[in-house]
Amino acid sequence: MDKKNTLSLFLRSFLLQGFWNYALMQNVGFFYIVLPQLKRLYGADKAALQRAAARNLEAFNSQPVMSGYSIGALLKQEAIIKKTPPARLQEEEREWRIIRAASASTAASIGDRLFWATLKPLSLVLYLVILFAGGVDFLGAHAQDEGQVFFTAALALTGALLIYNAPAFVVRLKGLLDGYGGDEDNFYGLINLNWNKIIYFLKTLGQVLTIFVIFYGIYVHFSSVVIDAGVITRFSLLLAFTVLSIFMKRLNIPNIFLYITATLVFALAAILA
Numbered sequence: 228m229d230k231k232n233t234l235s236l237f238l239r240s241f242l243l244q245g246f247w248n249y250a251l252m253q254n255v256g257f258f259y260i261v262l263p264q265l266k267r268l269y270g271a272d273k274a275a276l277q278r279a280a281a282r283n284l285e286a287f288n289s290q291p292v293m294s295g296y297s298i299g300a301l302l303k304q305e306a307i308i309k310k311t312p313p314a315r316l317q318e319e320e321r322e323w324r325i326i327r328a329a330s331a332s333t334a335a336s337i338g339d340r341l342f343w344a345t346l347k348p349l350s351l352v353l354y355l356v357i358l359f360a361g362g363v364d365f366l367g368a369h370a371q372d373e374g375q376v377f378f379t380a381a382l383a384l385t386g387a388l389l390i391y392n393a394p395a396f397v398v399r400l401k402g403l404l405d406g407y408g409g410d411e412d413n414f415y416g417l418i419n420l421n422w423n424k425i426i427y428f429l430k431t432l433g434q435v436l437t438i439f440v441i442f443y444g445i446y447v448h449f450s451s452v453v454i455d456a457g458v459i460t461r462f463s464l465l466l467a468f469t470v471l472s473i474f475m476k477r478l479n480i481p482n483i484f485l486y487i488t489a490t491l492v493f494a495l496a497a498i499l500a
Contacts, residue, residue, distance in 0.1 A: 299406025
């Protein structure tokens, strides 16, 4: 694909979900994306173009950002079909349908884990981290300067949008290029990147930032509250028994022993108090 065709596919790919339907799902959006390329490929051969149009209007469903891998791979297969003799046409069309089903489902699985389950919640956590870092107390514990709040909130919103959309733009374009340049050996470009490693890193980052938000939020909210020794003691006991319960479960020790120990400890504490 040349740069002009790639740009056209890239821009049109944002409308994949422009016409959903229960029967064939994203097929109309997919057809809209590839139609100019099909016209350019088959030219004046109307019969071949109609046959290609019918193929590309078959059922399609994938994760929108990752759909570029299927689009690129299928357009490459269309170029192969165009050069195929009539005797082998059905065989190559069957290969086209196999690629369509396999690439769409695999890309959807990766995309759901990366964008829906990882980057979307990560963008929210990053938003909260930037608010805290900018001194915005959205818990309402302290008075704040409105100008500072507005600037920090705008910065946080920008950061949250970028952490989700910047990778989405890159993956959309990379998917088209890798899908068209790929083959069975690299599963049409889908295994050019170690998706599991990327997802693991982003999830770990999200977990670290979430822990920061929770503890920083607790600190901000309770920084002006005086906590006596009794509250700390009760909280420590609760935490200790929770941790102990987890370890006992892993060691397959019945929880009844934990309940008996807890009853004795709290009874002794009540007597001593």
